[in-house]
Amino acid sequence: xxxxxxxxxxxxxxxxxxxxxxxxxxxxxxxxxxxxxxxxxxxxxxxxxxxxxxxxxxxxxxxxxxxxxxxxxxxxxxxxxxxxxxxxxxxxxxxxxxxxxxxxxxxxxxxxxxxxxxxxxxxxxxxxxxxxxxxxxxxxxxxxxxxxxxxxxxxxxxxxxxxxxxxxxxxxxxxxxxxxxxxxxxxxxxxxxxxxxxxxxxxxxxxxxxxxxxxxxxxxxxxxxxxxxxxxxxxxxxxxxxxxxxxxxxxxxxxxxxxxxxxxxxxxxxxxxxxxxxx
Amino acid sequence: xxxxxxxxxxxxxxxxxxxxxxxxxxxxxxxxxxxxxxxxxxxxxxxxxxxxxxxxxxxxxxxxxxxxxxxxxxxxxxxxxxxxxxxxxxxxxxxxxxxxxxxxxxxxxxxxxxxxxxxxxxxxxxxxxxxxxxxxxxxxxxxxxxxxxxxxxxxxxxxxxxxxxxxxxxxxxxxxxxxxxxxxxxxxxxxxxxxxxxxxxxxxxxxxxxxxxxxxxxxxxxxxxxxxxxxxxxxxxxxxxxxxxxxxxxxxxxxxxxxxxxxxxxxxxxxxxxxxxxx
Numbered sequence: 001x002x003x004x005x006x007x008x009x010x011x012x013x014x015x016x017x018x019x020x021x022x023x024x025x026x027x028x029x030x031x032x033x034x035x036x037x038x039x040x041x042x043x044x045x046x047x048x049x050x051x052x053x054x055x056x057x058x059x060x061x062x063x064x065x066x067x068x069x070x071x072x073x074x075x076x077x078x079x080x081x082x083x084x085x086x087x088x089x090x091x092x093x094x095x096x097x098x099x100x101x102x103x104x105x106x107x108x109x110x111x112x113x114x115x116x117x118x119x120x121x122x123x124x125x126x127x128x129x130x131x132x133x134x135x136x137x138x139x140x141x142x143x144x145x146x147x148x149x150x151x152x153x154x155x156x157x158x159x160x161x162x163x164x165x166x167x168x169x170x171x172x173x174x175x176x177x178x179x180x181x182x183x184x185x186x187x188x189x190x191x192x193x194x195x196x197x198x199x200x201x202x203x204x205x206x207x208x209x210x211x212x213x214x215x216x217x218x219x220x221x222x223x224x225x226x227x228x229x230x231x232x233x234x235x236x237x238x239x240x241x242x243x244x245x246x247x248x249x250x251x252x253x254x255x256x257x258x259x260x261x262x263x264x265x266x267x268x269x270x271x272x273x274x275x276x277x278x279x
Numbered sequence: 280x281x282x283x284x285x286x287x288x289x290x291x292x293x294x295x296x297x298x299x300x301x302x303x304x305x306x307x308x309x310x311x312x313x314x315x316x317x318x319x320x321x322x323x324x325x326x327x328x329x330x331x332x333x334x335x336x337x338x339x340x341x342x343x344x345x346x347x348x349x350x351x352x353x354x355x356x357x358x359x360x361x362x363x364x365x366x367x368x369x370x371x372x373x374x375x376x377x378x379x380x381x382x383x384x385x386x387x388x389x390x391x392x393x394x395x396x397x398x399x400x401x402x403x404x405x406x407x408x409x410x411x412x413x414x415x416x417x418x419x420x421x422x423x424x425x426x427x428x429x430x431x432x433x434x435x436x437x438x439x440x441x442x443x444x445x446x447x448x449x450x451x452x453x454x455x456x457x458x459x460x461x462x463x464x465x466x467x468x469x470x471x472x473x474x475x476x477x478x479x480x481x482x483x484x485x486x487x488x489x490x491x492x493x494x495x496x497x498x499x500x501x502x503x504x505x506x507x508x509x510x511x512x513x514x515x516x517x518x519x520x521x522x523x524x525x526x527x528x529x530x531x532x533x534x535x536x537x538x539x540x541x542x543x544x545x546x547x548x549x550x551x552x553x554x555x556x557x558x
Contacts, residue, residue, distance in 0.1 A: 009540075010502065069345070069543075259342075260288035
């Protein structure tokens, strides 16, 4: 599988790169970013995936996430994919919360979305294979995190793939698309009205239905304007408690939904993953 | 003097704010950003000024600079002004290296620039007075740093005001506007053809003419495409050596001119300033 280097910058004792490739799943070119810390020749490093939120591309966390110092310290490769297919051929929607920039990490089954909006297959299958081919990664040591829509993506992807991921965390995740306007709009649009088919894309429903991870870490700001209606952190706490799913869910006083919040706790998340990936 | 809060976000155990005010010096509204770490009631904290490079506003370092963790750790307030006056009434130039976004921290004497392009007076006099009035700053403990054009601004402002600043550093500074195309265009445009009048805006010339600071720290990437023609770090090293000006000038292998470079060494610079400001 071919890969084009868009840019490469030395940073924090490693290389921050941006790469582009034709995706068979989405039928478009896809762009993603990878930070590779300096390492011994031949070494293979653990990987932390970061799934971004609504309206974002690979670039937001790359510029504002403040992950590189911690990744260099712990020897962790950091990969940030895009949030949807892009391009003139890809259908879109006039809202920020559906269509381009809002793939919700699902494989759409409804038209006109089904052809290109295959972000689940892209994240679960195609991109890992490409990364394994081109980067010094140890695919036996993967963790996943994300923000908001990407926190939903991280939690659901990990819960569906417990053998692939050793660690999972999230920043202000949408914890139950079945129970919030963003989720109802997106899953209804991409998957249709059969809410049973949404359950594999809902962290709370997956846990209710028996999915488990060893543990999970969530940070959520108390001043986040989306907390009450869209993110609904208490639903995740309740689902974990009821199911006996170990979880550390921290309400962070005064923090909002922005990268000013994410960057504050990023180093802790990287360290939390590194502890599990380097164990 | 009045001050309007544009935004305030909790981050890294402090508050990242953006503020706007009418400036008497520039005759425009000016915007700047301030990070204030949490502190004891009534405490006054040391200040680190950061002057930005060509094309930047207050926002670039605020989003990409990775200074907040270190400032919170050391209890340092971080202030980032804009790089020029803005607005429809302000004359501009079609290049990125002169006019808006390129004030070079000088008081222009030539028309049509003299009315609004008074960034030296703004940084040296007006903004410090405003900051002293509205923020919990200890103005007896100030340091200054900056990047590229802002590195030039930091070095020259400190060399002209040794009583005001206890510490000075720079990332990839323009070290001698007298000896590079950016500098010749800017100082010629703002000040006219009398190159003698440029010397107070040239770090190397100031040192040759007797200005001194206790010491200075400079980081410069070896892969910086502007190094040879525009930044000319060796001229500063030679001027310091000849004059006996203590200086730590570090060439950083493989780093370029971007915020990927700045953010890598930002925490070290903050720590270097904090050591002098908290002494």
